[in-house]
Amino acid sequence: MNPFDGLEHKEDGSRVDSTTGLTVGGANTHAQLWSYKEDEEKKEAREEKAAAAKQEKDAKAAEEAAAKAAEEKAKIEKAKKERKAKQNPLTGLIKNDDGSYEFWTGGKVSGVNYNTNVA
Secondary structure, three states, X not given: OOOOOOEEEOOOOOEEEOOOOOEEOOHXXXXXXXXXXXXXXXHHHHHHHHHHHHHHHHHHHHHHHHHHHHXXXXXXXXXXXXXXXXXXXXXXXXXXXXXXXXXXXXXXXOOOXXXXXXX
């Protein structure tokens, strides 16, 4: 309740006399309701604009994620091709730069007879 005019102000812009319970009408109330409707239309327009901007931002993020995934896939394929090029076609082993060998499945080659000189 407003202490200056004794009226209860509602969210929709209407006012009610607290002593009688009657809604206050008049030219000023009509002008306030018209202004309220304009404010609601502006608010809806802002919300629609914000929703469109969010949708555009989400679409851009999805495109970037797809491009990043494609780039990662290309890197993996390139690594597989390089690994295949290092593979010995007879044994299937891959010779590493440090001279060690590993299986094509990824395990290191080791054991009793590995790197021993039998002479």
